[in-house]
Amino acid sequence: MTEQLSTLEKRIALLEDIEAIKQLKYRYLRACDNKEGEVLRDCFVAGSVEIDYGRIGKFSRREELMEVFERLACHDHIIELHHGHNPSITVSGDIAQGIWSLYYHQINSQDSSATQLGGQYNDEYCRTDEGWRIISSCFVLHSSQALNYSEMATGSLSGRS
Amino acid sequence: MTEQLSTLEKRIALLEDIEAIKQLKYRYLRACDNKEGEVLRDCFVAGSVEIDYGRIGKFSRREELMEVFERLACHDHIIELHHGHNPSITVSGDIAQGIWSLYYHQINSQDSSATQLGGQYNDEYCRTDEGWRIISSCFVLHSSQALNYSEMATGSLSGRS
């Protein structure tokens, strides 16, 4: 019966891992929206990482991403939504893969523009003493749609800031 | 071994609780879209609740929310989408906390306007004899984008009604 218990424990641990990895990604996406640089940084491993965000840049340390994040996103006139969709998580031991679809929405209240885009993350996660962390994240843009409201009489934008 | 079984049971129960709470919130959001006032009401506890929906109002009884819902939303010309994203659920005993991002989309076919907005729910849930229910829900608006189609020759809106 000990063997049966051990088998059940492994199945539970797998479900727990999947939920923990989802919560990790959601914490990351929410940190982007709420402009919490420290929380964002803490979603990645402390050592060498592989981040490829296309036009935004490539980064091999989480501090580099955090710096770009604070330079590009952490302004009152940039209001963003990052929503993670269609997650597919595969765990093997202390490593996991994740595929996510992203819905992104940005209001720039300075130039009165609204942009929404879709894309896909291909992630790798690793188990650390503090829980699961992102070790690799590659984002591929799928499509984007932008509107400038400054010349439109028929629309309006607003952000909380 | 009874102790081991008990430990496993608790871990399973936690995963079940998280899934049940997600399904509760999804039922609530879908009830909003489908204009099912009774289903919406039943997502909250019967007694005292704490609902703070910003501009929509504050409510201390689920019946008050239901009344406002029927007055504001339950019209053929109001077509809404409520999509819950980035869920983070934390359970401790018979109480749980939930953070959700919302994507909301509304078509008003009377004035030919389309509005989409983002925001965040901070929820508290409690375990009842009928399952998990919302006991507290605070919504904070993040951003909104509106377009009026009545003066645009280049777009169209349609709802199922």
Added chain:
Amino acid sequence: MTEQLSTLEKRIALLEDIEAIKQLKYRYLRACDNKEGEVLRDCFVAGSVEIDYGRIGKFSRREELMEVFERLACHDHIIELHHGHNPSITVSGDIAQGIWSLYYHQINSQDSSATQLGGQYNDEYCRTDEGWRIISSCFVLHSSQALNYSEMATGSLSGRS
């Protein structure tokens, strides 16, 4: 104690089934976005299916859906997002029901139009030797919003193709 183990095993299996069915639907939606006809086809059972996609058509074999998919969607100028939301999955034995909200976004780069729509899937799944598959899927359109960018100086669209 064998009985207790068996009860725990059933509870774990239910959680695993729910996760597997979600991943099936996400695989399907992602296959639509990535124009992977073979992956899309493999999400359905091999025999008789019941697919009712409204204006797109009704299909009783997965090959029929795949054919329409390749005819309508598999073009460089059609860039699509299918995001599945608010899932509610109910399993009983080897059959399961699923309710999903859909957010859909399409860019047609040929006529410079962007369309987004919301709707609801009512699905039935069955357990096969290869895992869960869709046996029935009925989609009901909820609302849609379209913009034509060809006559607008104030916006832009782009797809990866």
